[in-house]
Amino acid sequence: MIKKFLTTLILIIGILLLYIPILIIMLLSFNNSQRPYEFNGLTFKWYTQIFSDNSLFSAIINSWSIAICATIIATILGIFIALAINRMKQKYKPFVMFLNNMPILNADIVTGVSLMIIFTLLGFTFGRFTMLLAHIFFCIPFVVLSILPRLKQLDNNAYDAARDLGCTHMQAIRKVIIPGIKIGILTGALIAFTMSIDDFIISYYTTGEGFSNFSTWIYSRLNRRTFNPAAYAYNSIITIGSLLILIYINIGIRPGGKKIEKN
Amino acid sequence: MKKLIELHHINKSFDDQVILDDFNLYINENEFITLVGPSGCGKTTLLRIIGGLESVDEGQVIFDGKDITKLEPNERTINTVFQKYALFPHLNVYENIAFGLRLKKVNEKEIEELVKWSLKLVNLNNYEDRKIDSLSGGQQQRVAIARAIVNKPKVLLLDEPLGALDLKLRQNMQYELKELQKKLHITFIFVTHDQEEALSMSDTVVVMNSGLIQQIGTPEDIYNEPKNRFVANFIGESNIIRGKYLGDKLVEFENVVFECVDTNFEKDEICDVVIRPEDFDVVSLDKAKLIGIVTDKVFKGVHYELCVDINGKEYIVHTYEEAEINSQLGLAIDPFEIHLMKVPQIEKA
Amino acid sequence: MKKHNIILPLYIIWLIILVLIPFILMLILSFAHTDGLDFSNISFSLTNFKEIIDPVYFDAYANSIILSFLASLICLLLAYPIALTITKFKNNKLKNIILIMFILPMWSNMLLRIIGWETLFQPNSILNYFDISLNLIGSPIAVVIGMVSTYLPFMIFPIYTVLNKIDPAVIEASYDLGATKTQTLRRVIFPLSLPGIYSGITMTFLPSATNFALPERLSAGKINLLGNLINSNFGKTFDYGFGSLLSVILITIIFILTIFINRKDKDGDLLL
Numbered sequence: 001m002i003k004k005f006l007t008t009l010i011l012i013i014g015i016l017l018l019y020i021p022i023l024i025i026m027l028l029s030f031n032n033s034q035r036p037y038e039f040n041g042l043t044f045k046w047y048t049q050i051f052s053d054n055s056l057f058s059a060i061i062n063s064w065s066i067a068i069c070a071t072i073i074a075t076i077l078g079i080f081i082a083l084a085i086n087r088m089k090q091k092y093k094p095f096v097m098f099l100n101n102m103p104i105l106n107a108d109i110v111t112g113v114s115l116m117i118i119f120t121l122l123g124f125t126f127g128r129f130t131m132l133l134a135h136i137f138f139c140i141p142f143v144v145l146s147i148l149p150r151l152k153q154l155d156n157n158a159y160d161a162a163r164d165l166g167c168t169h170m171q172a173i174r175k176v177i178i179p180g181i182k183i184g185i186l187t188g189a190l191i192a193f194t195m196s197i198d199d200f201i202i203s204y205y206t207t208g209e210g211f212s213n214f215s216t217w218i219y220s221r222l223n224r225r226t227f228n229p230a231a232y233a234y235n236s237i238i239t240i241g242s243l244l245i246l247i248y249i250n251i252g253i254r255p256g257g258k259k260i261e262k263n
Numbered sequence: 264m265k266k267l268i269e270l271h272h273i274n275k276s277f278d279d280q281v282i283l284d285d286f287n288l289y290i291n292e293n294e295f296i297t298l299v300g301p302s303g304c305g306k307t308t309l310l311r312i313i314g315g316l317e318s319v320d321e322g323q324v325i326f327d328g329k330d331i332t333k334l335e336p337n338e339r340t341i342n343t344v345f346q347k348y349a350l351f352p353h354l355n356v357y358e359n360i361a362f363g364l365r366l367k368k369v370n371e372k373e374i375e376e377l378v379k380w381s382l383k384l385v386n387l388n389n390y391e392d393r394k395i396d397s398l399s400g401g402q403q404q405r406v407a408i409a410r411a412i413v414n415k416p417k418v419l420l421l422d423e424p425l426g427a428l429d430l431k432l433r434q435n436m437q438y439e440l441k442e443l444q445k446k447l448h449i450t451f452i453f454v455t456h457d458q459e460e461a462l463s464m465s466d467t468v469v470v471m472n473s474g475l476i477q478q479i480g481t482p483e484d485i486y487n488e489p490k491n492r493f494v495a496n497f498i499g500e501s502n503i504i505r506g507k508y509l510g511d512k513l514v515e516f517e518n519v520v521f522e523c524v525d526t527n528f529e530k531d532e533i534c535d536v537v538i539r540p541e542d543f544d545v546v547s548l549d550k551a552k553l554i555g556i557v558t559d560k561v562f563k564g565v566h567y568e569l570c571v572d573i574n575g576k577e578y579i580v581h582t583y584e585e586a587e588i589n590s591q592l593g594l595a596i597d598p599f600e601i602h603l604m605k606v607p608q609i610e611k612a
Numbered sequence: 613m614k615k616h617n618i619i620l621p622l623y624i625i626w627l628i629i630l631v632l633i634p635f636i637l638m639l640i641l642s643f644a645h646t647d648g649l650d651f652s653n654i655s656f657s658l659t660n661f662k663e664i665i666d667p668v669y670f671d672a673y674a675n676s677i678i679l680s681f682l683a684s685l686i687c688l689l690l691a692y693p694i695a696l697t698i699t700k701f702k703n704n705k706l707k708n709i710i711l712i713m714f715i716l717p718m719w720s721n722m723l724l725r726i727i728g729w730e731t732l733f734q735p736n737s738i739l740n741y742f743d744i745s746l747n748l749i750g751s752p753i754a755v756v757i758g759m760v761s762t763y764l765p766f767m768i769f770p771i772y773t774v775l776n777k778i779d780p781a782v783i784e785a786s787y788d789l790g791a792t793k794t795q796t797l798r799r800v801i802f803p804l805s806l807p808g809i810y811s812g813i814t815m816t817f818l819p820s821a822t823n824f825a826l827p828e829r830l831s832a833g834k835i836n837l838l839g840n841l842i843n844s845n846f847g848k849t850f851d852y853g854f855g856s857l858l859s860v861i862l863i864t865i866i867f868i869l870t871i872f873i874n875r876k877d878k879d880g881d882l883l884l
Contacts, residue, residue, distance in 0.1 A: 006693075007693050007696075007697050010690055010693045010694060011693075011694055011697060011710075013690060014690050014691075014694050014714070014764060014768075015713060015714075017690075017757070017760055017761045017764060018713075018714065018717040018761060018764060018765070019717065020728065020729070020732070020761070021720075021724075021725040021726070021727075021728025021729050021732075021761060022717060022720050022725065022728065023728075024728040024729075024731055024732055024738075025720070025724050025725070025727070025728045027738070028728075028731065036731040036734075036737070036738075037731070037734060037736035037737050037738060037740065038738075039738055039741070077619075077623075080619045081619060081620065081623050084617075084619050084620040084623075085620065088620065096620075096623075096624060096627075098870060099624070099627040099628070099631055099632070100627065101870060102627075102631050102866075102870075103631065105814060105818075105866050105869065105870050106862075106863065106866055107818050107819065107821075107822035107839070107862055107866070108819065108822065108823070109822045109823075109824065109839050109842050109843060109859075110822070110842070110859045110862055110863060110866075113634075113638075113842065113846050113855065113859055114630070114631070114634030114635065114638070114859075115630065115634070116846070117634050117637055117638070117852075118629065118630060118633060118634045118637075121637075137626075137630055140623075194718060194719065198718065198719070198721060198722055200722060200723055200825065201823070201824070201825075205846075214721060215721060215722070215723055218721065218723045218724065218727075219723060219825060222723075222727070222829070231721075231724065232724065235720055235721050235724050238719060238720065238721075239716070239719060239720045242716060242719040243712075243716055246712045246715070246716065247709075247712070250705075250708040250709070250712060314788060315787075315788075316784050316787070316788070335787065335792075336784070336787040336788050337787045337788070337789075337790045337791055337792055337795075341788075342788055342789065343784075343785070343788045345781050345784070345785055346781070347779075347781060349779060349781035349782045349784065349785040350782075350785075351782060351785070351786075351800060351804075352782070352804065353800075353803045353804055353806075362786070362789050362791075362799070363789035363790050366789065366790045366791050366795060367790060410785075410789070411788075411789075414789065414790070
């Protein structure tokens with residue numbers, strides 16, 4: 001009884017810790033006053049300003065375009081890299097896996113600084129291109145790491161069987177291996193996208209020439225008059241939107257799935 | 264013999280699906296009892312109920328005269344050897360086996376002796392320091408057995424423990440388990456879907472199907488005198504023929520009258536006749552009671568398995584002599600090889 | 613099966629350029645004094661090493677270790693029972709909803725979530741309407757709450773993953789051998805979940821110590837952590853040598869942790 005009470009309490013504390021700031025952002029997004037400590041009436045004006053504030057809107061578009069491009073490129077490359085790592089000799093695997101895991105384990109600030117140093121020495125102009133490159137760099141390891149366990153589970157003979165039955169090398173990969181690791185690819189792509197769209201520190205170090213994504217836009221305007229509460233409004237839309245999508249995926253599809261199980 | 268475990272009116276369902284239906288069973292002390300049946304017959308659930316890993320909807324589990332229905336598994340002096348061994352991957356062989364003893368606060372010296380003793384019983388001397396993932400399936404199996412018996416339970420439950428082993432190893436382990444049970448003088452309750460395993464190891468066999476006991480008896484009883492079609496078909500191979508009891512130890516089937524040994528039937532009662540494939544005698548045509556045509560022949564090593572067509576029905580016959588396909592074959596049956604079974608009431612009409 | 617031989621060497625070269633070479637450069641910079649990345653006036657010395665033991669920075673080191681340690685500990689104490697509770701849900705729908713509840717906050721911008729706390733911790737906040745003034749800005753408590761709130765999911769998921777993988781038969785075997793629920797938790801479940809805990813700590817401790825925006829906002833610049841030191845050296849004072857030395861030390865710590873985790877987690881699937 002006491003144990004049950006305690007675990008429920010911990011669950012509630014955990015959820016509160018995660019949701020209090022989000023709820024406050026939502027509250028601020030409806031606050032008529034621009035000063036966060038006073039509340040003088042509801043308004044929707046910040047929601048319309050998402051589109052009218054040019055610098056904010058382009059930062060949002062940049063966030064999305066960088067995240068989408070980085071996810072697609074990292075996923076495609078990640079599939080082939082994972083396939084190659086899966087087949088490589090055990091002897092060299094730990095070295096490659098170590099290099100691969102480094103961007104995940106490394107502190108974001110160290111990754112950001114490292115990339116800044118190397119991009120400077122390579123003579124790159126900082127901006128859209130360097131940020132995209134950086135995002136691709138830290139997205140690939142996530143894709144590789146989510147595909148590798150699936151590849152391990154896949155029957156080693158599946159590829160050989162496909163070749164035996166007349167597939168070319170690429171056909172065998174497309175028709176047998178890719179479907180077998182589909183869940184790993186989707187998880188990897190989802191994690192990559194999540195990491196990319198919310199990234200601040202690495203983006204901060206690899207951007208320049210006034211190019212900003214949503215996070216760097218916020219950081220550069222904190223404590224300034226140019227900070228527009230429309231950012232709160234946009235964030236609230238994203239939170240509610242992703243909630244609805246996740247609920248739809250997890251609950252909307254399950255009842256049908258359960259029926260099949262029972263039969 | 265003393266009754267050690269009594270199961271009274273056990274009912275158990277999962278999501279409206281009845282697994283055990285008013286189930287009653289007694290298990291004696293020092294008995295090697297095997298629960299055998301097809302998958303889904305409720306045998307594993309029954310074992311888990313005895314071990315306390317599953318609760319009952321209704322009924323009572325009595326152990327050594329005491330009601331243990333409500334006791335948690337850790338409060339029962341019963342130990343289990345799990346299907347896929349369920350060894351603790353983070354502990355080595357020694358610590359796996361010592362796990363139960365440490366919980367009972369046995370002193371270290373005694374633990375050491377007991378672990379050595381149990382490893383010796385399962386023929387794994389000097390394996391104490393080995394890691395679990397460095398052991399073969401057969402060795403893991405032995406550690407799982409040692410981990411259970413080191414606690415000196417009165418009853419050892421074994422849930423299809425040999426299922427994952429290859430044939431040769433399985434046969435060795437069957438023999439060793441039987442020996443182990445004799446040495447330890449405790450009750451083994453063994454669950455399997457392999458009828459051969461059930462016959463070769465047990466003192467008592469319980470044949471189960473869809474949550475009900477089909478027959479309980481010694482392996483010989485079950486094989487020679489199956490009570491119904493399910494048992495006759497599940498345990499070994501059988502030819503089952505509809506016949507009529509004529510009284511005075513005479514039975515008629517395939518339009519021929521045979522002598523038999525059963526007596527507990529009414530005159531003119533419809534019955535099922537069971538003849539094991541190896542109980543047919545191949546004889547010359549003039550001495551034959553049944554004549555059929557050989558339609559198929561498979562060499563099985565010790566014997567040939569023949570498919571014989573008699574009056575349009577197919578019979579399986581085991582014989583040491585070869586027979587040509589499409590040739591005529593004469594068959595006779597000794598009276599004591601003919602076993603009669605009651606026909607279920609519904610089918611008589 | 614030999615057709616993809618090019619992609620792997622290319623990826624390794626890519627990783628060497630973006631991971632290994634910057635590390636070597638920072639290692640060189642640790643012993644050097646330069647004007648940013650202009651190597652023309654480079655001079656080698658050990659001044660960076662002298663600077664690192666300058667007591668001015670001790671506060672930052674101590675804060676980084678103590679506050680990040682506290683945050684990771686609180687994360688662990690919260691995450692373990694939460695992960696354990698989630699694995700025990702038999703109803704899959706409910707299980708998914710709870711899991712979603714802990715994933716969802718990650719779709720909300722991290723900086724804005726920190727600003728959310730900041731507005732609440734200010735002396736003047738909407739809580740004034742309830743006659744409450746938390747006035748926590750600048751206190752270590754505010755920083756720790758921010759860290760826990762930001763990184764809690766990164767502790768929950770690795771632990772949940774390992775707990776979910778434990779064979780239920782192993783837990784049954786423990787009960788069968790006489791262990792109570794508490795004994796089973798201590799002797800079987802907890803040791804088997806250690807890899808998840810190690811990986812969870814790496815995913816919370818280091819980011820807590822190196823996220824410079826979080827202490828900037830929640831301590832109003834009063835509390836500096838490792839991240840702030842590195843950030844100010846690279847971003848403001850352009851003292852690349854000192855920043856590099858700090859980064860190299862961090863990488864070394866991470867390197868040791870990686871080896872430790874790789875030994876425990878052979879599949880590498882706990883990092884996700």
